[in-house]
Amino acid sequence: MTAECKLNENARKVLESRYLKKNTEGEIIESPDEMFRRVARNIAEANLKYDEDPSDDEENFYKIMKNLDFLPNSPTLMNADNELQQLSACFVLPVEDSMDGIFDSVKNTALIQKSGGGTGFNFSRLRPKNDLVKTTGGIASGPISFMKIFDAATNTIKQGGKRRGANMGILRVDHPDIMDFITAKEAEENLNNFNISIAVTDKFMEAVKKNQEYKLINPRNNEITGTLPACKVFDKIVEMAHKNGEPGIIFIDEINRHNPTPGIGEIESTNPCGEQPLLPYEACNLGSINLSHMTKTNEVDQIIIDYDKLAYTVKTATRFLDNVIDMNNYPLIKIKKIVEGNRKIGLGVMGWSDLLIKLGISYASEEAVNLARKVMAFIRKTSYEQSREIAERRGSFPNIAESIHQKPMRNATTTTIAPTGSISIIAGCSSGIEPLFAISYKRHVLDDTMIEVHPIFEKLAKKHKFYSRELMKTIAENSSIQDIEIIPDAIKKLFVTAHDIEPMWHIKMQAAFQKEVDNAVSKTVNFHHHASIEDVRTVYTMAYELNCKGVTIYRDGSRSEQVLSTGFKNKDSIPPSKKGKRPRPKVTYGTTEKTIIGCGKLYIIINSDKQGVCELFTTTGKGGGCHAQSEAISRLVSLALRSGVPLHEIIEQLRGIRCEAAMVKKDVNNLSCPDAIGRALENFINNTKNGKDIYQKLKPQFTEKNSTDSETEDTNCPECGARIEHEGGCAVCRNCGWSKCG
Incomplete structure (x- = not known):
């Protein structure tokens, strides 16, 4: 076969x-x-x-x-x-405390990401903001300002035409700028091409346990610059992770306790998803x-379990991966040297x-x-x-x-x-060591929606005579089966999803694998939308106590589309859908603009949801006008918006179209009905950040009216618009295969 x-x-x-x-x-x-x-x-x-x-x-x-x-x-x-x-997925680059060193790393990042790799950095060597710069007599701008340069560079690079760059940014917990780093992604437009993690030390965790202060150290001269209450810092880390899933934590001392080559140097960073601690240039x-x-x-x-087959597969895969090292075309000589070493x-x-x-x-x-x-x-x-x-x-x-x-x-x-x-x-299998994210999926094919069911569940459903297309559709919409009475308890026990499982079991499973893994384990601890800050604190503490090397959490609905739609957060902010239009939202908010065209008054209504502009309507005044034409244009614009056509392309097509009625009349604001619509769209996105600030302004009302939606809110795939799964320290779309991590 x-x-x-x-x-x-x-x-x-x-x-x-x-x-x-x-x-x-x-x-x-x-x-x-x-x-x-x-x-x-x-x-x-x-x-x-x-x-x-x-x-x-x-x-x-x-x-x-x-x-x-x-x-x-x-x-x-x-x-x-x-x-x-x-052939490599991940790299770590050093960031030295000098302009030459920083911009050498930016250049090397571009070379790596162009070739298809993700990059990890530890910015802890950079002196804190407002520190002295002797060569210029000025003051330093700090690690976060330079992270933005790396972020901008990544934003311009599309890896080999197939993968978009992903970064890990790490700062030690004892760096003087640690509080700014913890909140660096609080505004969701910041550092969208980065996952960020705190390199937490044993000393810090002990200080948290004893409710003590700990020392902050300037990396420029290793001098103590002050102290912070460890519990206050830990509280802020937990609060931000609860709010939008970041920062994660890596336990840097635990990582170096298992450093396989301590004579070469200390490990200071990991790859973008945290599973691969690496030395600089590895x-x-x-x-x-x-x-x-x-x-x-x-x-x-x-x-x-067929241990004979597993042994054969392990041995063959080990030879395969060892051969990859020799066949690899490394983007930098320094990388080749240490990887082959x-x-x-x-x-x-x-x-x-x-x-x-x-x-x-x-x-x-x-x-x-x-x-x-x-x-x-x-x-x-x-x-x-x-x-x-x-x-x-x-x-x-x-x-x-x-x-x-x-x-x-x-x-x-x-x-x-x-x-x-x-x-x-x-x-065709479940991801990594994660539980199932869903048992039944909606898969979008052109304008049709198909239901894809886990094959073993479908087989059992038919065997136990509770299978129906309607039930599978219901499961696809709700993910979990735990509250469906018709399904036997024994099957419910097996088919648990990420949100059915208590967070402690996520950590226990991660720790069990970590005990027998050389490097680290990439896993996401999934929380319900209503999980408390204390729940997150418990998981972070438990991960440390069980000797995990790091931990990543995601609370359902805590992060908006902006963070994961990397590279589509500008004029193209509606993700390009290759598989048909997304459905019309249940609730939208917008503006109505009155303008003058050759035929009279035209009212242009532009509506948005949490992804941005999603539809447009027009009505004409008493003076009449080309009602059929304006309605046709409105329908096509709405279809294009929900099908992912970039807004700037729609505007470019409409602007500048002329009609005779506008040319022979005075006091006309626009060249034609299409031109008026193009101008209105352009004004709208310039004044409202593509409609997203309207959604933010009215979000309390939106949430109140759609409370059931808020608990299952999730980001949409930037390529096909389907729901994204947060797992393995990453995000993936089961509908089209898009992954934030490539």
Whole structure:
């Protein structure tokens, strides 16, 4: 059976949109099967460097990808045997405390993001704002001002035509500008291309526990500049995370306790989703095993984990990722040097929730947590065995003398739990180690809406005779099944979604995997809209106590569309929809403008919702006029707005159109009815930030009238308008495959 036969419709759509080769006319020129063969052949070629035959590995690499048992990170699928040949997902760059150092990092960021990689930075080396600058006699502007330069640079770069840049910005909790950093994204128009996290120390957490003050240190001279109450700072971190999901936290001392190469230097940052702590200039190559495929039926007809198949997949994937290091075209010489010196790889998992369902184990249970530890321990042990076997043939990683490893090892690290937004869609499985985000989805195809149901749930629904299209539609609209009486309790217990699960179980699951992972774990703790600030505080504290390396939370509806619609927050602020128009909102707010055209008075009504302008109506005065024409234009403009056509393009098409009636009359404000509409739209967006400030001004009334909507409010995909899922420290659209993290 070929790979194409195993792909569901969404997987095909994502591959065609983002991964498959295209010619200069944009026409697809390879099949999914050919893509897997292309990648397998390219990565196996690394064997030739060591005088090893690539043919067996090529077949094995092809097999695990074709069967969707394992997939590498997106850049490898996209770029292997393509012109870029840049195969890494994530990089960390240093930011030195000098103008040359800062702008060298900006330049290097552009090179990396152009090639398809995400970037992480620690801005803690930069002197605080108002500090002395000896060379000019002036004062420093501080880390946040320079972060805005990186943010602006990212905003102009579209990675290889396929991925938009993503950044992680980190500041140590003992930096003098820490309070400004914590609130840096309070205004949602700020730093939209950054995730931000606080590098929290053990000393700080101890000070929080004891309600003490802690010291702030100027990185320029390591002098103490003052103190802050630790509880006050922690309270502000929690408050902001509750408000809009950021900042996250990384536990920097816990990360460095597990630094595999302490002789090379301290780890100071991570990649954009936090799962990969890296030294300056390091990159990592990631891939994930589809655990939902690692099962078999035993002699008594029970589904169990197939550890033999899992071992084969782990060993093959470890060889694959090690080969990626040799086949990679690194954007900077410094990156090539340290990556080849440490040879870190990050083998992770996806389909964890699907595996639990197959095994009949509830996600929110000690049984699931214990199994997580057992499965990940097996994966790490097996990958270590394979890494040592490779080292016997090819040699250990060059920096092993500076590492914690006492035996030969090919790779300084072998395991990472990364977000798997796009590749889990291709594999047709649940994302990473997350619970299901939904059991039934609405999928938009042109003007039609189709319902896509989790295949095991659909099978059980039919077996237990409670299946109906109406029920599946209801589930798609409400996500959870826990309050639906017709569904048996045993099935409800298995099919829990991210919001059905108490936050502590999210953290317990993360901690269980972290115990057996070399690098870190990317996971989102999902909260209901009504979760309290204290709930967030409990999760952050629990993550520290359970030895997690970081924690990310998202409270449903706490972040508006602006943050995730990166790159569409200007004239193009309505996200471009490739799959038809979004539905008309239930409630809109707007303005009415009276203007004069050649036929008389024209009233132009422009309405907005929380995404911006969404519709336009016109009416004519008593003098008559081209009512049919103005109504037709209004309908087409409304359709274009909700279909994602950028506003500035609509305006450009309408402005300047002339009609005879306007040309022969005096005191006419506009050249024609279309010109009047174009001018009105232009005035509206210039005066109202595309209508969004109208929504903000009237938001209390909006929320009061639509209280049920506010609790499930979520951001929309900037490409297709469907609902976005927050998981794995990232955001992903199951409808079209868009991911904030690429």
